[in-house]
Amino acid sequence: MLVVFVTNVLLAAISFGQCRAVINPQQSFLLNPGSQSSITRELQLGELNFLHTTDTHGWLGSHLNQANYDADWGNFVSFVSNFRHNKIGPSRDLILIDTGDKHDGNGLSDATAVNGEVSTKIFNEQDYDLLTLGNHELYTEENTVLEYFSTAISDKFKDAYVSSNVEFVMENGHLVPFGSKYRYFKTKNRKLRILAFSFMFDFQRANSRAKVTSAIVSLQQKWFKKVVSQYPESEIDVIVIFGHMPITDPDNHEINQVHSVFRTHYPNSIIQYFGGHSHVRDFAIFDKYSTGLQSGRFAETLGFLSIDDVKTSSPKFDRRYIDFNKAQFSHHSGSSLQTEKGAKLSQKIDHLRKELKLNDVVGYVPSTFYMYSKPIDSKHNIYNLLTSKVLPTLKSDKTDESKSRFTIINTGSIRYDLYEGNFTKDTEYIVSPFPNDWNFVEVPFSLAELVAAYLNDGPVLLTSMRPPEVRKRKHLPRTCPFRYDPALRKGYTTSDDDGCNGDDVIHNTELVFEVPNVVQSVELKNTNADDKVHLVFYSFIQRDILRALNHLSGKEQTSKKYTDADCCNYGGPSTKELLKQYIKGV
Numbered sequence: 001m002l003v004v005f006v007t008n009v010l011l012a013a014i015s016f017g018q019c020r021a022v023i024n025p026q027q028s029f030l031l032n033p034g035s036q037s038s039i040t041r042e043l044q045l046g047e048l049n050f051l052h053t054t055d056t057h058g059w060l061g062s063h064l065n066q067a068n069y070d071a072d073w074g075n076f077v078s079f080v081s082n083f084r085h086n087k088i089g090p091s092r093d094l095i096l097i098d099t100g101d102k103h104d105g106n107g108l109s110d111a112t113a114v115n116g117e118v119s120t121k122i123f124n125e126q127d128y129d130l131l132t133l134g135n136h137e138l139y140t141e142e143n144t145v146l147e148y149f150s151t152a153i154s155d156k157f158k159d160a161y162v163s164s165n166v167e168f169v170m171e172n173g174h175l176v177p178f179g180s181k182y183r184y185f186k187t188k189n190r191k192l193r194i195l196a197f198s199f200m201f202d203f204q205r206a207n208s209r210a211k212v213t214s215a216i217v218s219l220q221q222k223w224f225k226k227v228v229s230q231y232p233e234s235e236i237d238v239i240v241i242f243g244h245m246p247i248t249d250p251d252n253h254e255i256n257q258v259h260s261v262f263r264t265h266y267p268n269s270i271i272q273y274f275g276g277h278s279h280v281r282d283f284a285i286f287d288k289y290s291t292g293l294q295s296g297r298f299a300e301t302l303g304f305l306s307i308d309d310v311k312t313s314s315p316k317f318d319r320r321y322i323d324f325n326k327a328q329f330s331h332h333s334g335s336s337l338q339t340e341k342g343a344k345l346s347q348k349i350d351h352l353r354k355e356l357k358l359n360d361v362v363g364y365v366p367s368t369f370y371m372y373s374k375p376i377d378s379k380h381n382i383y384n385l386l387t388s389k390v391l392p393t394l395k396s397d398k399t400d401e402s403k404s405r406f407t408i409i410n411t412g413s414i415r416y417d418l419y420e421g422n423f424t425k426d427t428e429y430i431v432s433p434f435p436n437d438w439n440f441v442e443v444p445f446s447l448a449e450l451v452a453a454y455l456n457d458g459p460v461l462l463t464s465m466r467p468p469e470v471r472k473r474k475h476l477p478r479t480c481p482f483r484y485d486p487a488l489r490k491g492y493t494t495s496d497d498d499g500c501n502g503d504d505v506i507h508n509t510e511l512v513f514e515v516p517n518v519v520q521s522v523e524l525k526n527t528n529a530d531d532k533v534h535l536v537f538y539s540f541i542q543r544d545i546l547r548a549l550n551h552l553s554g555k556e557q558t559s560k561k562y563t564d565a566d567c568c569n570y571g572g573p574s575t576k577e578l579l580k581q582y583i584k585g586v
């Protein structure tokens with residue numbers, strides 16, 4: 001979960017506060033003498049150790065404009081190998097887990113003819129012990145079929161791939177489990193007996209080649225009763241429940257319901273959860289024998305969790321969020337060397353980036369534009385950039401532009417901050433991956449000017465592939481002390497059930513501002529209440545626009561009812577294209 005959530009009103013109080021971080025000099029560790037210093041919190045190794053990734057969304061080629069996350073998948077493969085050799089050794093165990101969402105968000109996965117065609121192969125070079133799928137493996141048939149055949153039933157992963165509540169639909173219509181429904185195995189060194197399950201959140205929009213059964217329903221089914229009777233509490237040391245489900249779920253409490261069912265069957269077992277989907281760093285304590293870890297998004301975070309004193313009545317859990325960069329990888333593994341396999345993989349990624357022309361420079365971004373960490377009216381806010389500079393460049397090729405115009409976009413259509421530096425083909429996939437069509441409706445000025453405010457008062461718009469973190473921010477997270485030290489970099493400061501000390505690198509606080517559902521660009525030519533204006537919007541929020549118009553105008557007897565028939569195609573380039581053209585011209 002994110003640390004600080006402020007409204008504009010609170011900002012003043014925080015900015016002027018004297019909240020300098022107190023750092024114990026004995027813990028400090030200079031990574032790159034001469035450059036910025038970092039202070040690393042060490043990993044607390046246990047008998048049983050886990051490394052966890054989730055929601056990588058194609059980010060296997062590192063973050064070229066962000067030093068905090070400069071490791072690529074080859075560096076990660078090298079890290080795990082070095083870490084296993086130097087730190088785990090023969091007396092401990094390591095389990096490597098991923099919890100899905102491997103597409104949509106980066107050119108490396110999205111720029112190939114078949115989405116994920118090559119990135120899947122790169123991802124699968126990592127030697128996961130447990131892996132599964134996320135909802136982004138279930139939007140298109142193409143992705144689902146690729147995931148099933150290239151990963152779920154592959155020779156390498158057919159034992160490791162677990163999905164307890166998702167089924168694949170074969171071409172003949174038969175349902176088969178998407179991998180194994182569970183996995184029982186003994187760890188290599190300490191021979192700990194592990195029983196693993198994987199649950200996807202209750203996702204209702206899967207394509208026709210997959211079927212998701214809610215976790216709670218699937219736990220009532222025969223297969224689960226059979227597993228419970230085959231592996232009673234006496235036959236296991238640790239239950240691992242990993243899957244594409246947030247570990248803190250204040251709306252639906254889905255994971256808590258799963259936990260209740262498991263506790264009725266396994267009252268005294270250690271149950272360790274690994275979650276995903278909401279794109280946050282998070283750690284939850286469920287009870288004395290059970291915790292959950294969630295490891296962020298976009299290969300920014302490598303999650304670490306250890307359990308010590310596994311076979312005693314007071315096991316110890318310890319979590320750490322590792323910044324996904326080369327310096328932290330070499331620090332925690334005791335080696336900065338790439339393995340042969342890792343080096344080859346980094347090379348392969350470089351080649352692929354070139355082949356897909358992801359490095360091709362379109363323009364230069366003069367300074368970073370943020371989604372959350374600058375206020376919406378700041379000139380460093382990306383939505384402000386869009387509404388003040390980019391959307392006004394939209395030209396219709398379907399209608400005249402003599403009327404005043406309101407252009408409304410949903411904020412969920414932007415996926416990532418726009419970083420200072422080269423704007424490349426990859427940047428397009430990263431910042432605004434979704435293409436859009438513009439529609440418009442002609443309405444009185446007095447009505448048009450109320451629409452955005454109405455939509456921002458209501459619930460989050462349920463458009464396709466909306467990034468879930470936007471919704472998450474509606475919940476006020478617990479906060480950590482504000483930190484500012486010139487020697488530190490900006491980055492995550494995570495607040496979780498174990499406090500504010502989970503991040504391996506101590507960062508300066510990044511503020512998080514509330515983002516509305518929609519933002520609008522307003523270009524006025526005349527402002528009489530009855531004058532007709534053009535209200536322009538993404539075709540995929542048309543339902544919400546009509547709902548707003550009918551609600552707002554519905555109070556008058558004579559009011560018109562707006563329907564799809566009133567909406568026409570506006571034409572013109574997508575926001576993604578407009579942004580590119582704008583940056584080109586800067």
Ligand SMILES: *[C@@H]1O[C@H](CO)[C@@H](O)[C@H](O)[C@H]1NC(C)=O
Binds near residue numbers: 361421422
């Ligand atoms: C940015 O683009 C320029 C021109 O193509 C190139 O010379 C430079 O190396 C690029 N910078 C980075 C950090 O990739």
Ligand SMILES: [Zn+2]
Binds near residue numbers: 055057101277279
């Ligand atoms: Zn995701």
Ligand SMILES: [Zn+2]
Binds near residue numbers: 278
């Ligand atoms: Zn997801």
